[in-house]
Amino acid sequence: MGLITRPDQAPAPRAEGRAQAQVQSVDPASQDGWVTTRLDFLVNWARANSMWPMPFGTACCAIEFMATMASRFDLARFGMERLSYSPRQSDVLLCAGRVPYKLAPVIRRIYQQMPQPKWVIAMGACASTGGMFDNYAVVQGIDTIIPVDVYVPGCPPRPESLMYGIMMLQKKVMNERLRDTALRNEIVPDPSSHLYIPPSAIDELSEPFGNSVHQTRSGL
Amino acid sequence: MTPNSQIQVAGSAAPGETPRTPTRLPHRGGEPNPSAAALAARFPDAVRRVDVVWGETSVYVDPARVLDLVRWLHDDPTQRYDYLSDVTAVEYRDREQPLEVVWHLRSLPYRRFLRLKAELPKGAKLEVASVWPVYRGANWLERECFDMFGITFVGHPDLRRLLMWEQYREGHPLRKDFPLRGRFSRSEQLRQALAANPEARYSMEEISIAEAFGELPDEMRRRLAAGGRTGE
Numbered sequence: 001m002g003l004i005t006r007p008d009q010a011p012a013p014r015a016e017g018r019a020q021a022q023v024q025s026v027d028p029a030s031q032d033g034w035v036t037t038r039l040d041f042l043v044n045w046a047r048a049n050s051m052w053p054m055p056f057g058t059a060c061c062a063i064e065f066m067a068t069m070a071s072r073f074d075l076a077r078f079g080m081e082r083l084s085y086s087p088r089q090s091d092v093l094l095c096a097g098r099v100p101y102k103l104a105p106v107i108r109r110i111y112q113q114m115p116q117p118k119w120v121i122a123m124g125a126c127a128s129t130g131g132m133f134d135n136y137a138v139v140q141g142i143d144t145i146i147p148v149d150v151y152v153p154g155c156p157p158r159p160e161s162l163m164y165g166i167m168m169l170q171k172k173v174m175n176e177r178l179r180d181t182a183l184r185n186e187i188v189p190d191p192s193s194h195l196y197i198p199p200s201a202i203d204e205l206s207e208p209f210g211n212s213v214h215q216t217r218s219g220l
Numbered sequence: 221m222t223p224n225s226q227i228q229v230a231g232s233a234a235p236g237e238t239p240r241t242p243t244r245l246p247h248r249g250g251e252p253n254p255s256a257a258a259l260a261a262r263f264p265d266a267v268r269r270v271d272v273v274w275g276e277t278s279v280y281v282d283p284a285r286v287l288d289l290v291r292w293l294h295d296d297p298t299q300r301y302d303y304l305s306d307v308t309a310v311e312y313r314d315r316e317q318p319l320e321v322v323w324h325l326r327s328l329p330y331r332r333f334l335r336l337k338a339e340l341p342k343g344a345k346l347e348v349a350s351v352w353p354v355y356r357g358a359n360w361l362e363r364e365c366f367d368m369f370g371i372t373f374v375g376h377p378d379l380r381r382l383l384m385w386e387q388y389r390e391g392h393p394l395r396k397d398f399p400l401r402g403r404f405s406r407s408e409q410l411r412q413a414l415a416a417n418p419e420a421r422y423s424m425e426e427i428s429i430a431e432a433f434g435e436l437p438d439e440m441r442r443r444l445a446a447g448g449r450t451g452e
Contacts, residue, residue, distance in 0.1 A: 101413035102385050109418060136393055136402030136409075137384075144410055194414035199407030206406035 040178055047091070047117065048173040049079040054090035054114065056107060059097030061124035061156040068159040078166055087113040092169065093146075096156075098126035099139045108194075111146040116184050117176075119149045119169055124156050130206070131155060140206035144197070147187060245275035253277035255299055255327070255334050263289055276333060283321070283338040287349040287375075290336070293325060294354050301325040301334065304351065307361035309369040311396050321348050321371060340371065350376040368394040385416050 057065055069075050069083070084090035087110045099107055111120070122142050125131035128151040130140035142148060149172060152165035176183055187196040195202065252272045256279050260267040266285035271278040281289055293301040306324040318339040325334045340346050350373035351358045362373040363382040370392035373379060380386055384393070389412070390403045402409055433441065 101409060102383075102416075104410060104413040105416050105418045108414060135400050136390065136398070139410065139413075140406055144406070145414070189414075193411045195407065195411060199405075199411070202407040202410055203405055 040176070041174075043178060044174045044176055048170040051078075051080055051091040051119070051169075051173075052082050052084040052089060053080050053092050053094045053121075054084050054087050054110065055094050055096065056110065057096040058099060058103065059124075059126065061096035061127065064156040064159060064162065065094065065096045065123065068162050073159040073163065075163070075166070078163070078170070080166065087111075088115065090114055091117070092119045092121060094121045094123060095127045095142050096123040098131065098133055099142055099145075100137045101139055102137075104139055104145050107142060108145050108189075112186075116186065119173070120146055121150045121152060121165055121169060122148045123152045123162060123165070124154055126155075128153065144195075144202045144205055146196075248273060250275055253332055253334050255293065255301075255332055258296075258299065259289065259293070262292060276335060278335040278337055280337050280339065283340055283348050286321075286323075286336070286338055287351060287353070290323065290325070290351045291354050293334070299327060300329050301327045301332075303328055304355040304357055304361075307351070307358055307365055309365050309371055309394075311369065311394070313396060315342070315396075318342060319346060319369065319371070321365070323351065346371045347374055348372075349374050350379075352376055368392055370395065385413070387412070387416060 055062070055065060067073060069081070075081055080092075087093075091114075093107075093111055093114060095107065111118070120142075122128040126133060126138065127142050128148075130138050132155075134140070139145065150165045150169045152161055154161050157165075189196045193199070248271075250272045252270055256267075256270045256277050259279060259281075260270070263281075263285065266282040266289060268280040268282065271280070290301075293299045303326040304323065305326055306322070308322050310320040310322060318341045321338045321340060323336040325336065326332070327334070338348055340348060346369070348371060350362055352362065352373075352375065359377070360382055362376050363378070363380060365371055366373060366376075366379055367381040367383050381388060390409075391398050393402075404412070433444075436444070
């Protein structure tokens with residue numbers, strides 16, 4: 001890169017009034033098939049640009065996800081055009097929409113079936129926090145079930161937001177190190193409670209915020 | 221009367237009765253569904269009162285007689301309520317007011333809509349007869365009503381929860397005494413939800429179509445027997 005090769009060994013034409021550039025001539029035949037780079041960079045570059053999403057669409061966010069996949073926004077530009085409907089062949093779990101408690105064991109099972117390395121995007125307010133559904137039926141953020149890499153806000157997020165989240169995930173992948181095995185640790189749920197983080201952390205994560213604080217517990 | 225006028229197919233109006241789109245309906249009062257008067261004449265001890273709200277007729281009936289009334293409405297040639305569109309329940313904020321179980325019946329030949337209501341007092345056991353023997357479509361409607369309100373439908377073939385999972389222990393979510401966020405803490409709710417095995421939710425009998433083979437249309441049966449594809 002940056003080398004100007006002149007196989008014919010002809011002298012470079014000189015521009016009037018400018019100093020002659022230091023041109024180093026290299027035989028191209030001796031460079032065939034050689035690239036020097038960091039292995040981390042090469043692996044991460046390949047991974048970040050060929051992620052297969054496992055779509056877990058449960059609500060209106062999935063409609064925006066379809067728009068993102070379609071020709072106007074065209075997720076194929078990010079190497080994600082191949083939706084993997086089998087978790088065994090997917091890299092990133094894209095949870096689009098609210099997850100009720102009845103689906104909690106399902107999304108946990110899908111995440112555990114995905115091979116390492118794997119990433120998770122929580123798309124939209126409901127998948128990230130439970131959103132407006134602060135009720136008995138909806139999980140208050142899928143990070144209480146599985147670890148999440150990128151949260152995309154919005155209700156639902158526009159395709160631009162989702163693509164920004166995907167680019168953030170690509171940036172995150174590009175910064176990974178092969179030697180850092182902590183990134184590849186599988187979650188180990190507690191065998192008795194099936195939770196992978198302490199119950200107190202789940203209660204804290206599930207606390208409402210904004211104007212909905214304790215609004216329904218006052219009289220009961 | 222010509223022989224043709226006696227043939228009534230679904231969607232055709234009865235002779236002499238012109239279907240019309242009602243306009244300028246009063247909030248309360250107005251002309252009740254003629255089936256209400258027929259019901260009161262046939263079952264004078266079971267019909268308690270008749271309400272007409274926005275042109276729709278609600279008949280309050282004795283909870284113990286519901287199955288008789290529904291069966292008569294379904295079978296009688298002058299009524300022919302052949303479509304049950306909903307079974308649900310209502311609980312009011314006023315704690316003294318009884319729960320109401322609501323049946324939405326529709327007569328396709330006569331183009332009539334009738335709402336039956338049965339009041340179940342709060343103190344007693346919440347029980348009412350299932351209309352499943354008359355309308356097979358009541359199966360899941362009553363399961364949902366049982367799940368959300370805790371009303372037992374006597375005579376239902378398979379009264380289990382429908383929306384919540386079967387091991388759900390927090391109660392019946394649409395009751396007024398049910399807190400919006402449920403009774404347990406979030407971690408406890410998640411613990412119970414994750415303990416469920418998603419693959420054990422359906423029994424093999426439920427997902428098997430082998431027993432229903434005889435009920436399939438002839439053409440589909442032939443294709444299945446020949447090993448061909450269905451659909452398309």
